Amino acid sequence: MLSIRLEAQVNLIFYYSPNSIALAAHIVLDEIGADYTAVKVDFGQNEQQSGHFKAINPKGRVPALATECGILTETPAILTYLAQIFPESTLVPANNPFLFAKIQEFNAYLCATVHVAHAHKNRGRRWVDDEVALAAIRKKVPESMEATCRLIEDGLLQGPWVMGEHYTICDPYLFAVARWLEADGVDATLRLPRIAEHRARMLARPATARLMAECYV
Amino acid sequence: MLSIRLEAQVNLIFYYSPNSIALAAHIVLDEIGADYTAVKVDFGQNEQQSGHFKAINPKGRVPALATECGILTETPAILTYLAQIFPESTLVPANNPFLFAKIQEFNAYLCATVHVAHAHKNRGRRWVDDEVALAAIRKKVPESMEATCRLIEDGLLQGPWVMGEHYTICDPYLFAVARWLEADGVDATLRLPRIAEHRARMLARPATARLMAECYV
The missing domain is CATH 1.20.1050.10 (Glutathione S-transferase Yfyf (Class Pi); Chain A, domain 2)
Structure with a gap:
């Protein structure tokens, strides 16, 4: 568990856009003190449909979270992942x-x-x-x-x-x-x-x- | 963990309807060998909107799973719950x-x-x-x-x-x-x-x- 967490801490890249649901996971990233880089995807320029971004998330949507283990999409999944790799945040219960x-x-x-x-x-x-x-x-x-x-x-x-x-x-x-x-x-x-x-x-x-x-x- | 599981095993009531997404959790209930009772909700009679059923699930939808701890709805949640209370099923990974x-x-x-x-x-x-x-x-x-x-x-x-x-x-x-x-x-x-x-x-x-x-x- 520890090794996964340490890896994740230094290598998280978070893709978001201003009016999107990405805000939910963005707040959690900030509150748990994760070491992450936030990358804005410009929906005004339709960047979410670009080849570059679709290589990251074929769905052409945000949020997406690049980790050492691979890329995660879908807000419920990203939220659960962040809560689990930072268990001291107690954002989800451990044994319930x-x-x-x-x-x-x-x-x-x-x-x-x-x-x-x-x-x-x-x-x-x-x-x-x-x-x-x-x-x-x-x-x-x-x-x-x-x-x-x-x-x-x-x-x-x-x-x-x-x-x-x-x-x-x-x-x-x-x-x-x-x-x-x-x-x-x-x-x-x-x-x-x-x-x-x-x-x-x-x-x-x-x-x-x-x-x-x-x-x- | 064990007490939760034993309670759940003898007291699960599963609400479903034939053409619905309830099938997903129903298969898992069956495969893990859970001791459960399946109750058909008659959508033809609009039973999902009845006062009786809405007391179980205010959303008026299936599936719903009544457990000793309370009622669960939403397929992703029910699936995860069943996998976690029957860890030997290995339907979700324990430490990944x-x-x-x-x-x-x-x-x-x-x-x-x-x-x-x-x-x-x-x-x-x-x-x-x-x-x-x-x-x-x-x-x-x-x-x-x-x-x-x-x-x-x-x-x-x-x-x-x-x-x-x-x-x-x-x-x-x-x-x-x-x-x-x-x-x-x-x-x-x-x-x-x-x-x-x-x-x-x-x-x-x-x-x-x-x-x-x-x-x-």
């Missing part, structure tokens, strides 16, 4: 399979349901070609974002952190999704006050504040 | 954070990308209300299913199993998604032969064959 699974469950919901609702605003072409249909899809985003976040607001978010008193990898992930709410047509303070409070709690953490000011502006 | 993360990465891709492409056939109302737009969305499913599976066909599926020589929780999950291909308009044998071979390899396993004949007909 049920709690570990509850963390994976929450992150899978963000990944496959809430993030997917959001993606229908600007990434609708993944699922439809017709322009009129694209507009119809975009129109429902405020409703589907609020509906999918409602489950978090009303139950999954235990408070003060997602899993209760203990801060885990779920928290930066929720923050990275919840910061999209206003742009997606949902007034979080009004409609999802507990999520808005969680967001403020995350912003009070130095790593989040710094990244929001320097990399995710 | 990178390989463990690669397994989570593959499962996150199935969950958030391939399954989502499939869901646009019959679950389009999650993202759009307009009938014409629904039809336009449905029309693209063969293309998006093939495109999202192409990455698996051309690289992620190492062969003979997803992670190479070693069978993991990725395999039943891939099977449960890949069995939808023909109904989604993709001739797997013709277009995605390596995935079709993997599917045949899975079907040769007794648990898969039995469940397909008895529960997922």
Whole structure:
């Protein structure tokens, strides 16, 4: 375990873009004190579809994390990896399979349901070609974002952190999704006050504040 | 660890429906020899939206796994939980954070990308209300299913199993998604032969064959 960790510490390269979900893993990298290099992928120049980047991540998406062992993609996987190679961070429990699974469950919901609702605003072409249909899809985003976040607001978010008193990898992930709410047509303070409070709690953490000011502006 | 496992063994209740992704975790439950009760949720009667079932899973979806510790949802979480409480199954590695993360990465891709492409056939109302737009969305499913599976066909599926020589929780999950291909308009044998071979390899396993004949007909 130690050798893997030492290798990972000096050789992590993290690929991100400012408005993306990469923020979640970026916060964790910062908070655990990992020795990493952050590389911005310029979506404005469509760099994520370049041959250079697709050699790193054939999916043409961020985040991607290059480690000594190989490249990792998908936020739930990167978050779990970072938590496990820095066990002293206690971002996932060491010997509690049920709690570990509850963390994976929450992150899978963000990944496959809430993030997917959001993606229908600007990434609708993944699922439809017709322009009129694209507009119809975009129109429902405020409703589907609020509906999918409602489950978090009303139950999954235990408070003060997602899993209760203990801060885990779920928290930066929720923050990275919840910061999209206003742009997606949902007034979080009004409609999802507990999520808005969680967001403020995350912003009070130095790593989040710094990244929001320097990399995710 | 042992006490958690013993409790889980005698008290697992698994909620599934025949055409659903529940098949993935169902195969694992069977193969690890878990002592579980399977409960069919009748989607034809919209039972997944009943008060009774929503008390079990507020998302109104399957799979859901009731354990002594509480209820788990989301296929990647349930698969990981089962693999961890039955460590002798070696369905996830015990001390290899990178390989463990690669397994989570593959499962996150199935969950958030391939399954989502499939869901646009019959679950389009999650993202759009307009009938014409629904039809336009449905029309693209063969293309998006093939495109999202192409990455698996051309690289992620190492062969003979997803992670190479070693069978993991990725395999039943891939099977449960890949069995939808023909109904989604993709001739797997013709277009995605390596995935079709993997599917045949899975079907040769007794648990898969039995469940397909008895529960997922």
